[in-house]
Amino acid sequence: MSDLIDELDARILNLIQEDASLSVADLAERVGLSPSPCWRRIKRLEDLGVILKRVTVLDPDRLGLGFEVYVSVKLSLPSRANLEAFEARLENWPEVVSCQTVTGHEDYMLRVMTRDMHAYDDFLRDKLLASDLVSGVESRIIMRSVRQTTAVPISLVLDKDAPKETKAAGGK
């Protein structure tokens, strides 16, 4: 069990992860608490930095941005300068909703959102492949989303024997 949050915190977090418009009164009732202590717990989790922010989730399909692709990117030469240059260009590519460096054969994994295949092709040609920074690209077009959540799996946090600083360690 985490020393940071207890069972009640976890229940609260799980609820507000899914729906940030729940009132404190609603939340309190659902976790079996009165509004004040429930509010104080939320406040504490904000102060701790566990709660980062509340955001509004939009529907890309409704907005005509239903074409999504996972793109793995390999730089011709992954030097520090080239990494920085690539990431600087990224600033001007609104299509990229996610970009991280990864281990393995490729350097980056991106998630790209466009209107359709044609717009994606434009993105590839005019942006991603426009410089000689990139030596290889692999596109995995998303056909169907089985699961897509902004929620963190809190249940994993409360699990037994975390590798924490247990002074006299038991088994791992």
Place this chain on the structure above:
Amino acid sequence: MSDLIDELDARILNLIQEDASLSVADLAERVGLSPSPCWRRIKRLEDLGVILKRVTVLDPDRLGLGFEVYVSVKLSLPSRANLEAFEARLENWPEVVSCQTVTGHEDYMLRVMTRDMHAYDDFLRDKLLASDLVSGVESRIIMRSVRQTTAVPISLVLDKDAPKETKAAGGK
């Protein structure tokens, strides 16, 4: 320009995408509107389904879930039955925060969140590779996140010449 949303809607959406706790009064001021029409626009976007929900974003690192991996999965035989079987098992894997079917050599792309490498290894052995459904797995461990947003690139929605039903089409 989209027939669904106008410039003002786009500005509102961009603001609440980043911060759902902005008050209507704040929003109104920032987009140069009074609270009432601003509120009505938001209401309309909710009714249209453009706004799906408000969620709370947590910090995985603070919760001790800072180890994230992109996992591409290939099924031994991607039959309908096997796809369904795989997706049914997924229900019991809280580590998977994202899963979609993709084009290319693999069948699925997952995003997995665990405490550390050890926990990820457990996930692989006890869950993902436990059945004979899966014939191949490639793990891309996330080293650093360059960009990670829940926001949709609204700017792309308002772009000129969308492939909409323009009765007498101009040039593309």
Place this chain on the structure above:
DNA sequence: TCTGAAATAAGGTTCCC
């Protein structure tokens, strides 16, 4: 038909027990 101002209702926030 759409905008803005004011009234109302609901919820967040604080204080005290």
Place this chain on the structure above:
DNA sequence: GGGAACCTTATTTCAGA
């Protein structure tokens, strides 16, 4: 942790352009 007062904000209604 719980209860109640307080104060901010969402929501509705109404008058005007």
